[in-house]
Each structure stands twice: as structure tokens, then as C-alpha cells.
Amino acid sequence: MKAFLSVLFVLMGGLVAAQERVVATGDLGVVVERATGSVLIVDQSEMGTVARVEGFGDLSHASVVFSPDQQFAYVFGRDGGLTKLDLVTQSIANRIIQAGNSIGGAISDDGALIAVSNYEPGGVKIFDAETLDLVADLPTGSKTIGLVDAPGRKFVFSLWDAGETWIADLSGGEMLLQKFQNVGANPYDALITADGRRYIVGLFGEDGLTAFDLWDETPQPKKILADYGKGQQDLPVYKMPHLEGWALAGDRFVLPAVGHHQVLWVSSANLEELGRTDTHGQPIFAVARPDGRHVWVNYAHPKNDTVEVIDSLTGEVIQTLTPGPAVLHMEFTPRGHQVWLSVRDANRIDIYDTRTFEKLGEIPADTPSGIFFTARAHKTGL
Amino acid sequence: MARLALAFFMTCGLAAAALANTNTDRAPAELERLVLQDCGSCHGLTLKGGLGRPITPDVMQHFDREDLRDIILDGIPGTAMPPWRQVMTESEAMWIADYLQGRER
Numbered sequence: 504m505k506a507f508l509s510v511l512f513v514l515m516g517g518l519v520a521a522q523e524r525v526v527a528t529g530d531l532g533v534v535v536e537r538a539t540g541s542v543l544i545v546d547q548s549e550m551g552t553v554a555r556v557e558g559f560g561d562l563s564h565a566s567v568v569f570s571p572d573q574q575f576a577y578v579f580g581r582d583g584g585l586t587k588l589d590l591v592t593q594s595i596a597n598r599i600i601q602a603g604n605s606i607g608g609a610i611s612d613d614g615a616l617i618a619v620s621n622y623e624p625g626g627v628k629i630f631d632a633e634t635l636d637l638v639a640d641l642p643t644g645s646k647t648i649g650l651v652d653a654p655g656r657k658f659v660f661s662l663w664d665a666g667e668t669w670i671a672d673l674s675g676g677e678m679l680l681q682k683f684q685n686v687g688a689n690p691y692d693a694l695i696t697a698d699g700r701r702y703i704v705g706l707f708g709e710d711g712l713t714a715f716d717l718w719d720e721t722p723q724p725k726k727i728l729a730d731y732g733k734g735q736q737d738l739p740v741y742k743m744p745h746l747e748g749w750a751l752a753g754d755r756f757v758l759p760a761v762g763h764h765q766v767l768w769v770s771s772a773n774l775e776e777l778g779r780t781d782t783h784g785q786p787i788f789a790v791a792r793p794d795g796r797h798v799w800v801n802y803a804h805p806k807n808d809t810v811e812v813i814d815s816l817t818g819e820v821i822q823t824l825t826p827g828p829a830v831l832h833m834e835f836t837p838r839g840h841q842v843w844l845s846v847r848d849a850n851r852i853d854i855y856d857t858r859t860f861e862k863l864g865e866i867p868a869d870t871p872s873g874i875f876f877t878a879r880a881h882k883t884g885l
Numbered sequence: 886m887a888r889l890a891l892a893f894f895m896t897c898g899l900a901a902a903a904l905a906n907t908n909t910d911r912a913p914a915e916l917e918r919l920v921l922q923d924c925g926s927c928h929g930l931t932l933k934g935g936l937g938r939p940i941t942p943d944v945m946q947h948f949d950r951e952d953l954r955d956i957i958l959d960g961i962p963g964t965a966m967p968p969w970r971q972v973m974t975e976s977e978a979m980w981i982a983d984y985l986q987g988r989e990r
Contacts (some may be wrong), residue, residue, distance in 0.1 A: 537930060563930025581929055604934060622935060646936065689965070691936070707965055736958065738966035739960065742926045743936065804923045805972050829922070847922070870922075 512803035526591045528573040532834065532853060532876040534716065534845065535565045535578070536869040537783060542578065543566075543868055544593055545843075547836055547876065549613065550854055550864045554593040555712050560584040560600075566607045566873055569806070569880035570632065571614035576875070577632070579608040579619055587635060590877070599635050609652040618658045627660055629673065639678055641671060649693025649704055649746070651884050653717055658701050661690040668693075668704060668715065668724065686724045687713045694746040695884035696771070702729075705746050706852035707761055713773055727774045728758075729769060737762035738785065745788050750796040752815035759786030759800070766800060768818060770834050780818045783809050788832065791815065792857055793839035801844075803829045810844065812860070826853045831871070837878035845871035887953050920981055927965065932985075936965060937964035953982035 529625030530551065534543040541557040559565070561582035568577050575596065576588040583602035586595055604623035616638060617630045627647055629639040642698040644663035653659050656674040661667065664764035668686045672679040676813070688708025693716075695702050702715040702722075711729040715722040744759035755777055766789045768777040791798050799815045807829045828848035835842050841863065842852045852866040852874065879885040911919070921930055927937035938944070943968040945953065960968035969978065 561929070561931055563925055572972060581931075581935065604929070606935070648936075677946070689967075738968070739971065740965070741923065741967055741969075741972075804919075806927075848918075 522784065528590045528877050530877070531573075531590055532843075532874060533567050533576045533578070533590075533876075534868055534871050535562050535567070535865075535873040537562045537565065537872040538870040540580075542576075542588065542870070543866070543871075543875075544588075544590060545852070545866060547841070550866070552866055552868075556588060556595065557593055557600070564871070564872075566604060567875040567879075568608060568610040568617070568885070569875075569877050570610070571880055573877040573880045575632075576877075577610065577617050579605055581605065583621065583623075585617065585619055585630065585635060597635050599630075601630070601637075604644075606615070606648060607650055609650050609658055611652055611656045611658070611673070612654050613656060616656065616658075617670075618650055618652070618660075619679070620647035621659055622702075627658065627669075627671070629658070629671070631863065639671070639673070641669070643667075643669070648691055649798065651693060651695040651702065653695060653698040653702070654883060657691070659695065659715075659717075661686060661693055661704050663691065664687055666690060666708075668702070668713075670717075670722075681722075683715075683722075683724050687711070687726070688699050691743045692746040696751055696756075699882055699883045701771075701774075703756070703758070705744065705761060707740070707743065707756070710757065725774070728769065728776050731760060731767055731776065731853075732763055732780070733783070738764065740785055740803070741805070742785070742787055742810045744786055744803075752791040752798055755815065755827060757789045757791060757798045757813070757815070759789045761785075766813065778818050782814055782820070783811055785824070790833055792842075793835055793837060797821070797857065799833050799842060801833060804829075807831075823861065824855070826855075826862075827851075832873050834874035834876055837876065843874050845874055847871060910974055910980075913980065916977060916980055917984065920984060924981075936987055942985065945985040946987065948980075948986070950982055950986065953985065954978045957981055 514863050530547040532545045540559045544553040546553050560580045563581045565580050578586040582868040583600050583605045585601050587597040587598040596684045605621045608619040615631050620627050625645050626642040645664040647660050648663050650660040658671045666686050670681040670685045687706040690704045691707040693704040700718050704713040710732040711726050713724045714727045758767045764782050765779045784802035786800045789800045801813050810824045811820045814821045827846040832845045842855050842857050854864045854866050928940045929935045932940045958970045960966045
């Protein structure tokens with residue numbers, strides 16, 4: 504972003520110089536500093552920090568969505584805080600505490616509604632994006648996970664304790680709620696594909712995953728990859744994988760296995776398994792570069808200093824990087840030329856060229872975790 | 886606070902792994918960081934809970950010190966609590982149990 508300074512000289516009983524600064528937000532991003540309750544507003548083009556903003560509460564697990572005009576970032580904190588950050592003024596526009604302990608959120612396709620999923624007291628709350636006033640409260644009696652936005656002012660989420668998936672449709676005057684039971688044991692996260700068609704739920708408590716076809720008039724849970732993990736000793740899971748961050752690579756999805764040091768390849772046409780790639784550790788994020796040609800994977804403790812890059816055509820690991828201690832998150836620039844990595848225990852963001860794997864730069868950050876670029880505003884499921 | 890019933894599945898393999906685990910103990914500051922950052926993945930950076938239960942001192946003091954150490958080492962089967970034995974020593978687990986119960990050493 505270039506800030507254009509147009510200096511207006513206004514003569515008012517002397518001489519006053521007023522400066523008007525135009526702030527374009529299309530190449531900005533937000534980096535969560537998990538230990539200090541602050542965020543950095545970063546600039547992709549400048550590869551640097553624009554501002555640090557404080558006062559977000561407990562960000563030990565936090566995620567961010569953006570308004571359609573890319574002016575506002577909504578930050579979901581661990582402590583139930585929902586904070587509306589103005590990227591133009593680089594200040595907090597509004598903040599509420601909406602629950603005791605929350606896990607993430609989503610913004611509706613029209614940008615009008617913000618939904619938050621909660622661990623304590625459980626359930627989902629839906630707010631007006633403008634005012635943060637409560638619009639709907641959905642108690643579930645269970646920890647809610649895998650909350651995503653679906654086309655048509657819908658939100659989809661799953662219940663860790665109850666093994667259910669719910670679809671909330673807010674397109675009409677009355678909210679319509681569909682509930683699906685027996686989705687599987689302990690769903691821990693879910694993703695929705697960028698076309699809004701597939702909602703895929705990862706299961707901690709049993710092998711396989713569950714998929715819904717949301718293009719179907721009457722979607723039903725369907726077990727997929729039912730055989731993965733069978734007959735193998737599960738390895739300890741020191742951190743739950745994440746499924747958000749759509750991972751469509753060409754004609755296939757890539758998914759982190761849970762309890763196995765593998766990623767799984769699934770056909771996007773029929774959801775059949777296409778193969779597996781053995782990996783360095785328990786995958787946390789398996790994220791396709793925006794063009795789908797490569798997949799970048801990071802790992803759980805104690806192997807979290809390493810990132811592997813996998814060729815989505817061959818399923819082979821083609822590059823291994825060791826950026827530093829505790830690589831928590833990876834975010835691609837919208838057209839995939841760079842990837843930004845948060846290296847938590849080195850207190851910095853590293854920027855890599857995704858084709859040469861050359862390190863291009865570093866940005867200091869205090870225990871950084873999630874990195875979110877404003878381009879997410881225009882993608883379903885992010 | 887309901888007391889936790891513990892199931893122990895001490896296999897020969899686990900016992901052997903324990904004997905083989907002779908790495909030097911990490912410094913307290915490093916262990917504290919591990920608790921806050923890595924246990925914090927599930928239990929929250931403030932230890933007030935997340936997908937995992939709250940593990941703040943007021944909750945943890947109801948546990949027996951050795952039971953807590955064993956939960957850390959062997960996990961709780963049937964839940965998301967993993968066994969940490971592969972990546973820490975018994976004395977490190979004891980340090981963490983004391984830390985969680987609010988006893989600085």
C-alpha cells in the first residue's frame with residue numbers, strides 16, 4: 504500500500520496544514536500476537552508492519568474474518584471477546600464479551616452477520632456485523648467447533664460432545680435450523696470448500712471423516728475415508744489439526760490425518776481416498792497454495808520447527824524447511840507468490856517465495872499465531 | 886469436583902519407553918513455557934480451559950500430586966488428553982504437576 508498524502512493548505516486565521524491520507528486495505532493483513540492480546544496490522548506489499556493495536560483480551564486461540572469492503576477485521580478471542588478492528592483508522596471500533604470461552608467465528612456471505620462458536624457455555628451466537636448487537640442465540644449444550652459460513656446466509660457447525668452437525672439458515676425472516684445426529688465421535692474441526700458445496704468434518708473419536716453435500720436439497724452425513732487409521736496404533740496427538748483453510752489442490756482435497764503422521768488425499772469429485780503422504784509429524788495445517796499446485800504442511804509439538812511442501816500431482820514431499828521453533832500458521836498471499844509463516848518461539852513472521860523457497864524477509868512479532876490477509880473477505884469458508 | 890477414576894494401561898512397551906527416557910530435564914522457564922503454550926493449545930493460554938478442561942490451581946489442587954503426574958505421562962484414554970511420556974521425563978511431569986497445583990519449586 505502506498506499512502507498518498509495530499510496536503511491541503513487551509514487558511515484559517517493563520518496557517519493550518521491538514522493532511523488527508525488514503526488507506527487502501529486490499530493488501531493488508533492481521534497477525535495475532537497470542538500472549539499479549541494485541542494484533543499487528545501488516546502490509547503484504549511492504550513486507551512490514553503498519554501498526555500494533557492492543558486491547559483484544561485473551562488471544563491464545565484466535566481467528567479473524569473480514570468485512571466485504573475489507574475495512575473491518577472481526578477478531579474472535581479465547582475469552583469470548585468479539586472485537587471489531589478498523590483497518591483504516593487502525594483502532595478498535597467495537598468490542599463485546601459474548602461468552603466465557605470461544606473458539607472461532609464466521610461472517611455471512613452478505614457481510615451482515617457474524618457468528619461465534621463457543622466452548623463455554625457452548626452454542627453459537629449470531630451478531631449484527633455493524634453494531635455487534637445479538638441477533639440469534641443457539642444453545643447446543645455442547646462445545647461447538649467447525650463453524651463456517653455457507654452460501655445463502657447460512658452457518659454450519661458441529662458439536663464436539665454430541666457428535667452432531669447443525670445448519671442455521673438466516674436468509675428469511677425466521678431462522679431455520681437443521682440438525683443431523685450421529686455425525687461421528689468427537690468432531691474436532693470442519694471445513695467448507697470454496698464453492699460452498701462440501702462440509703467436511705474431522706473426527707477425533709473414530710476413524711474416517713464425515714462429509715455433507717450442501718448442494719443436495721436434503722444433505723445427509725456420509726462417512727468418508729472410513730478405513731484410514733484402521734489397524735494402526737494411533738500416535739499421541741499433542742495438538743488438534745485444523746481443517747479450516749481450504750485445501751483444494753486441483754481435483755483433490757488434502758486433509759491432515761489425526762493420530763497418524765500423514766496427510767490424506769481425497770477426490771473432490773467422489774470423496775474417495777486417492778492416497779496418503781507420510782509426513783514429518785502430526786500435521787496441524789495442510790494448506791494448498793492458492794493455485795493448488797503445492798501443499799504446505801506444519802506440525803504439532805515437538806516437531807513444530809519444520810514445514811514440508813508436497814507436490815499435489817505426485818504426493819511427494821519436494822521441500823523441507825526449518826524456519827524456527829514453533830511454526831504455528833501459514834498464510835499465502837492471494838495469488839500465491841509468497842507464504843507468511845508465524846514462528847512463535849522466535850517472535851517473528853518469516854516470508855518465503857513459494858517457488859524458489861527463498862526467505863525474503865522477517866517481521867518482528869510477539870508470540871505470533873494466526874496470520875490473516877484481507878483477501879479472505881471474498882472467499883467462502885474463510 | 887468429581888474425582889477422576891484413572892485407568893492405567895502400563896504395557897511393557899510404555900515401561901521400556903520410560904526407562905529409555907533419560908534426557909536431561911529442561912529448565913523451569915522452558916517447562917513453564919511448554920505448559921502455557923503447548924498444554925495451552927487445548928487448555929488455553931490462561932489454563933482456563935478450551936477443548937480441554939480448565940487446569941487452573943483451584944481445580945488442580947483437588948488431585949493427588951502423583952495422580953496428576955501420571956495423567957500427564959500416560960494421558961487419559963478415551964479422551965483428547967495425550968500421553969506425554971515420549972516427550973518428557975517423569976521428573977519434568979512432576980514439576981508440571983506441582984506447577985499446576987500452584988507450588989513453585
